[in-house]
Amino acid sequence: MLFTKASEYALLSLIYISQKDSPVDVDTMSNELGISKSFLAKILQGLAREKILISFKGANGGFLLADAPENISIKRIFESAEKRKTAVFECSSSFEDCPSNKGAMCQIWSTFNTLQVQIDDFLDTIKLSNIIKK
Template sequence: MLFTKASEYAMLSLIYISQKSSPVDVDTMSSELGISKSFLAKILQSLAREGILISFKGANGGFLLADVPENISIKKIIESAEKRKTAVFECSISHDDCPTNKGAICQIWSTFNALQIQLDDFLDTIKLSDIIKK
């Protein structure tokens, strides 16, 4: 699984926002975190669409966390930022959905699928609050 800059920037921006009591605008975050404004805006909109952030429009607009950091999993953050499920390997979650139609004879699927399940469970247990504490 590859975490891109989108995942990294999503987590950095959520940590930043978690430390504020009023909405934080993209310009301020972009400047403070050294992230491209347009890229950051796209990431924050994705996080808002997925219910991680609340978006406020207008002169005093910006973003706030939609929930407390203890309730926001890293898995949800990554999947929202990346706009895809976390994946150990580029394969389907079922033998029946194999893109090469060879799922029934695949020798590696069961091992990688077990790893995927463990990874998903692990990322669900790590919360934004765990990262903030460190």
């Protein structure tokens, strides 16, 4: 499972936004976090599309969390930033839907599927509130 800079920056920006009382604009965050403005804007727009953030337009525009930090899981953040499900290996989540049509003789699927379920459950239990420094 590979999490890219998009996941890292999504998490860092959500922590930053969670510590503010008013909408935070991309310029401010880009400067404060040392992240490319265009890359950060793309990440934040994706998080807004997924209803993790609320986007405000105009002179006092910016972003706010759409929900309380204790209701936003790390899994949801990562999947929104990566635009895909978290995956231990490139395989189907269903034994019957094996992309190589070899599901009936696959010896590894059940082991890796068990691992995938555990990772998904773990990432779902960690909330943004668990990692925010007070």
